[in-house]
Amino acid sequence: MAETATPAETAHVNRVRGARRSPAEHLADAFTSGSVPGTVTLTEIPYQAMVGLRVDRTSDAGARVAAVTGGLPAACGEVTGTGSVNTLWLGPTEFMVVAPEEAHDSLGGSLVSDLTTALGTDAGQVVDLSANRTTFELSGSHARAVLEKTCALDLHPRVFKAGTAVSTELAHIPVMLWKTSDESYRIFPRASFADFLGRWLLDAMREYASPEVP
Amino acid sequence: MLLISCPNCGPRDETEFHYGGQAHVAYPESPNDLTDREWAEYLFYRENTKGTFAERWVHSTGCRQWFNMLRDTVSYEIHSIYGMGQPRPNLSASAAAGTSAKSEPAQPGEFTQTGEFGQTEPGLAPGAPTTGAPISGSTAPTSSEGV
Numbered sequence A: 001m002a003e004t005a006t007p008a009e010t011a012h013v014n015r016v017r018g019a020r021r022s023p024a025e026h027l028a029d030a031f032t033s034g035s036v037p038g039t040v041t042l043t044e045i046p047y048q049a050m051v052g053l054r055v056d057r058t059s060d061a062g063a064r065v066a067a068v069t070g071g072l073p074a075a076c077g078e079v080t081g082t083g084s085v086n087t088l089w090l091g092p093t094e095f096m097v098v099a100p101e102e103a104h105d106s107l108g109g110s111l112v113s114d115l116t117t118a119l120g121t122d123a124g125q126v127v128d129l130s131a132n133r134t135t136f137e138l139s140g141s142h143a144r145a146v147l148e149k150t151c152a153l154d155l156h157p158r159v160f161k162a163g164t165a166v167s168t169e170l171a172h173i174p175v176m177l178w179k180t181s182d183e184s185y186r187i188f189p190r191a192s193f194a195d196f197l198g199r200w201l202l203d204a205m206r207e208y209a210s211p212e213v214p
Numbered sequence B: 001m002l003l004i005s006c007p008n009c010g011p012r013d014e015t016e017f018h019y020g021g022q023a024h025v026a027y028p029e030s031p032n033d034l035t036d037r038e039w040a041e042y043l044f045y046r047e048n049t050k051g052t053f054a055e056r057w058v059h060s061t062g063c064r065q066w067f068n069m070l071r072d073t074v075s076y077e078i079h080s081i082y083g084m085g086q087p088r089p090n091l092s093a094s095a096a097a098g099t100s101a102k103s104e105p106a107q108p109g110e111f112t113q114t115g116e117f118g119q120t121e122p123g124l125a126p127g128a129p130t131t132g133a134p135i136s137g138s139t140a141p142t143s144s145e146g147v
């Protein structure tokens, strides 16, 4: 697919893209109206390419896979990669690669096939999980306050630093939580939980639209 | 709510974990030689310890890795967390007040089951008075450690 696509193939890809519905697409307007610019905003970043990896990062296969991803994280919380392709630590031998939509093989990229080739026949697995989760971006000076209503982890910046990601629970559902900058978080709920979590976050954000009561 | 220190992820709420039952239950060396009774005891019969208990947990919402834990079933105090495949730590060396070695009942109510698979008689409540088998005080190992 990465090579010369015929016009028919291109038309097919565009038709498939046009038919897709992201897990929180129906909440897009609510996310816009529920966001409080400068305080806390919520958006969905749909269709990111995601690949589940199982590999021993100290093995030869791990080194080959790391060459594709730009490193594999060594411990809980670590995120490797620079630029648009990042790898989150899920477990000692389990990782999740997150990349822009265009990195997916069906759209002219080669992320999945590159990883599959890198692993070869060695022990491990490369699984295209792009449709498994969607991405929410929660940003603003009160983003942490919204998350702290439900997250049991210590999200204070002295503990949870920008550039780290953990799997944990928000609103009693399992998510990956990635702090991308001092006031911005990316949340990865599974597709079937996106509606619930989106509405939950909107509800939690609502109070910040009103003036603070002294 | 227990706060459990995952060996990989650090302290997390109990809701991120799932319980895996008694630790160190060895798979029988020759399962084909067991009677139905012995097989059933291996599969289904577990200790019901009042006091320090070795059990398995998995960090299901986090790293999805299993580990072992020594936990007091009365106070819920977590004495030790150690890896799969590691032997049960001996707490007697560092025993604080109120904790003692496994072989000695820590509390009057603690009983240690006996028998090849950790059972005096199946189906009997602790202290049920029909067999001569000792309910407590016996220190026969109830399971293979280090599994």
Ligand SMILES: [Zn+2]
Binding pocket: B006, B007, B008, B009, B010, B059, B062, B063, B064, B065
């Ligand atoms: Zn863990």
